[in-house]
Amino acid sequence: MANILELSGIFKSYGMGDLALPVLKDVSFTAEKGEYIAIMGPSGSGKSTLMNIIGCLDRADSGTYLLDGEDVSKLDENRLAEIRLKKIGFVFQTFQLLSGETALENVALPLVYAGVPRAEREKIAMQALEDMGLGDRAGHLPNQLSGGQKQRVAIARAMVNHPEVLLADEPTGALDQASGEQVMKLFGELNDRGVTVVMITHDRKVAGHAKRILDITDGIVTEGGEIQ
Amino acid sequence: MGENIRLSFRGILSHKLRSFLTMLGIIIGIASIIAIVSTIQGTNEQIKKNLIGSGVNTVDVQVSQGDWEYEFYDGNPQGVPQVSQDTLEQLKAIPHAESVSLYYKNQDYDGITHLTDSLSGGYLYGIREDYFSTAGLVISQGKGISSNDIKKFRKVCVLDAGAEESLFPSGGALGSTIEIHGEPYQVVGIVRDKISFEPTINSIDDYYMYRQDSAGRVYIPMTTWPLIYRYDQPENVLIRADSTEAMTEIGTTASGILNANVTSEDISYQAKDIFQQAKEIQELTQSTNTMLIWIAAISLLVGGIGVMNIMLVSVTERTAEIGLKKAIGAPKRTIMNQFLTEAVVLTATGGVLGVATGLALAELISRLTGAPVAINWGAVLLAVGFSMVIGIVFGILPSKKAADLDPIEALRRE
Numbered sequence: 001m002a003n004i005l006e007l008s009g010i011f012k013s014y015g016m017g018d019l020a021l022p023v024l025k026d027v028s029f030t031a032e033k034g035e036y037i038a039i040m041g042p043s044g045s046g047k048s049t050l051m052n053i054i055g056c057l058d059r060a061d062s063g064t065y066l067l068d069g070e071d072v073s074k075l076d077e078n079r080l081a082e083i084r085l086k087k088i089g090f091v092f093q094t095f096q097l098l099s100g101e102t103a104l105e106n107v108a109l110p111l112v113y114a115g116v117p118r119a120e121r122e123k124i125a126m127q128a129l130e131d132m133g134l135g136d137r138a139g140h141l142p143n144q145l146s147g148g149q150k151q152r153v154a155i156a157r158a159m160v161n162h163p164e165v166l167l168a169d170e171p172t173g174a175l176d177q178a179s180g181e182q183v184m185k186l187f188g189e190l191n192d193r194g195v196t197v198v199m200i201t202h203d204r205k206v207a208g209h210a211k212r213i214l215d216i217t218d219g220i221v222t223e224g225g226e227i228q
Numbered sequence: 229m230g231e232n233i234r235l236s237f238r239g240i241l242s243h244k245l246r247s248f249l250t251m252l253g254i255i256i257g258i259a260s261i262i263a264i265v266s267t268i269q270g271t272n273e274q275i276k277k278n279l280i281g282s283g284v285n286t287v288d289v290q291v292s293q294g295d296w297e298y299e300f301y302d303g304n305p306q307g308v309p310q311v312s313q314d315t316l317e318q319l320k321a322i323p324h325a326e327s328v329s330l331y332y333k334n335q336d337y338d339g340i341t342h343l344t345d346s347l348s349g350g351y352l353y354g355i356r357e358d359y360f361s362t363a364g365l366v367i368s369q370g371k372g373i374s375s376n377d378i379k380k381f382r383k384v385c386v387l388d389a390g391a392e393e394s395l396f397p398s399g400g401a402l403g404s405t406i407e408i409h410g411e412p413y414q415v416v417g418i419v420r421d422k423i424s425f426e427p428t429i430n431s432i433d434d435y436y437m438y439r440q441d442s443a444g445r446v447y448i449p450m451t452t453w454p455l456i457y458r459y460d461q462p463e464n465v466l467i468r469a470d471s472t473e474a475m476t477e478i479g480t481t482a483s484g485i486l487n488a489n490v491t492s493e494d495i496s497y498q499a500k501d502i503f504q505q506a507k508e509i510q511e512l513t514q515s516t517n518t519m520l521i522w523i524a525a526i527s528l529l530v531g532g533i534g535v536m537n538i539m540l541v542s543v544t545e546r547t548a549e550i551g552l553k554k555a556i557g558a559p560k561r562t563i564m565n566q567f568l569t570e571a572v573v574l575t576a577t578g579g580v581l582g583v584a585t586g587l588a589l590a591e592l593i594s595r596l597t598g599a600p601v602a603i604n605w606g607a608v609l610l611a612v613g614f615s616m617v618i619g620i621v622f623g624i625l626p627s628k629k630a631a632d633l634d635p636i637e638a639l640r641r642e
Binding site for chain 2: 052081090098158
């Protein structure tokens with residue numbers, strides 16, 4: 001199968017000159033289409049930085065990163081935005097829903113940037129919400145939803161443009177046990193449909209849902225082995 | 229774009245008080261400009277209407293002392309000769325002058341009587357046969373002063389409505405005889421203005437500009453003037469212009485021609501036309517108003533800075549939202565547009581509210597002072613357009629700040 005992610009020799013440090021703090025040190029790994037990967041590490045290990053680079057929110061200092069065969073390490077800001085829009089879906093620990101907008105409007109937001117006309121936008125977003133079992137919550141504002149519902153709205157938003165990769169940063173970190181399980185179940189279903197899932201977590205139990213674990217410690221990534 | 233506008237209105241409504249206070253500077257600025265412009269426009273239109281209403285483009289060139297008409301009861305002025313035939317020809321040759329008529333005019337307090345009625349403070353005019361047509365007066369009863377009346381020194385007179393009413397309160401003027409300084413004159417006609425015209429008087433300035441000599445006017449043949457007054461009184465000149473615009477120019481030229489023969493230090497011919505007076509009043513109010521408009525413009529500037537300030541606060545407050553939008557793929561341009569739209573919607577709403585307030589204010593001024601008000605829709609559009617420009621100008625900095633936010637930094641903040 002073709003590689004969807006191909007990172008080789010990625011270095012990243014923060015700060016300047018003598019004070020530069022290396023965060024990623026020669027990170028290389030590949031992921032095939034349809035993989036379900038958990039990146040595990042303690043805080044300060046560089047996992048968020050790695051996630052930002054994979055998500056095209058940040059650029060490496062050196063090394064190459066091919067996303068779906070395209071070298072994205074040298075692209076400008078606007079091209080990166082376009083890639084984030086079309087190829088990557090983000091799920092955050094704190095949901096990051098717009099509080100003034102309804103669930104439907106939140107889900108439809110990426111479609112606005114993709115230039116989809118309003119009527120069609122609403123139809124697609126509604127379908128995405130229904131897929132998450134939230135069809136009856138379309139008109140609710142985020143503060144009228146439970147934590148689990150909010151995260152499912154966020155997943156609907158992440159998936160609405162049919163991205164290749166679903167990137168999740170501690171997706172269950174702010175959820176109770178039951179909601180967390182529900183989110184993990186959804187991730188599994190999405191992965192079964194062929195979506196590549198990359199999840200960052202420090203929780204070994206959550207990581208256990210993935211099919212492959214990468215450990216990251218002090219900016220160095222090591223294979224944590226296949227699961228089952 | 230439609231999406232941005234919708235979001236902007238939602239933003240404004242979700243912070244009603246803040247949005248209103250932000251817009252206040254714009255509202256006040258636009259409202260003052262609209263109120264001032266409406267008042268200027270109203271005054272100008274009134275002046276124009278009054279001018280058109282008077283209908284006759286006549287320029288009066290009168291023997292004057294300082295700014296005032298010379299009072300001939302002080303005696304004939306030294307150094308002011310009568311108008312010669314040569315000078316009259318020169319006057320008639322002035323471009324745009326349709327007709328020129330020489331006349332005498334004295335104010336009279338107790339010399340014009342009929343039985344026990346007298347014309348106090350009225351005017352006596354010594355005229356030629358062409359005076360009425362030049363002045364735009366028409367005979368409403370009887371006849372005018374003919375060239376024969378003038379040639380034959382006939383003691384006939386024509387009254388205007390004011391004089392008729394003063395001297396003949398119970399009617400029957402035509403054919404009766406009045407006494408002018410002891411000389412009997414037979415009333416042969418009544419004149420009125422060609423266009424019946426009621427100027428709108430709002431202020432004392434308007435009153436002096438448009439007042440008619442309401443005490444009454446009595447016209448007699450010019451040749452009989454010396455029977456009543458002194459010989460060799462210098463004539464006034466009435467010139468009819470072919471257009472309103474030409475009046476001022478004709479007045480200047482005519483007084484120049486006439487003054488070339490005047491040797492007096494303090495007495496000279498001065499042109500008086502309603503157009504010029506109107507222009508002077510207009511210029512006076514305009515310069516005051518220009519100053520007011522500048523002050524209003526400063527308030528718009530301050531309002532614009534207020535908008536910029538609040539937009540910067542708003543960008544900081546919404547850092548997480550901006551970060552998220554950028555993360556899920558919103559290009560820089562889109563974020564920039566969103567905040568620019570918000571600034572423009574804010575100031576344009578302020579502009580619309582300002583226009584409404586301004587119009588209400590103008591109406592209030594009109595009610596309180598009686599000053600006329602006219603809505604200038606061009607100015608209204610301009611004001612709203614200008615408020616949008618303010619939104620763009622003062623929205624650029626905050627919008628750029630928003631667009632340049634680093635999504636990682638932005639997402640990290642909660």
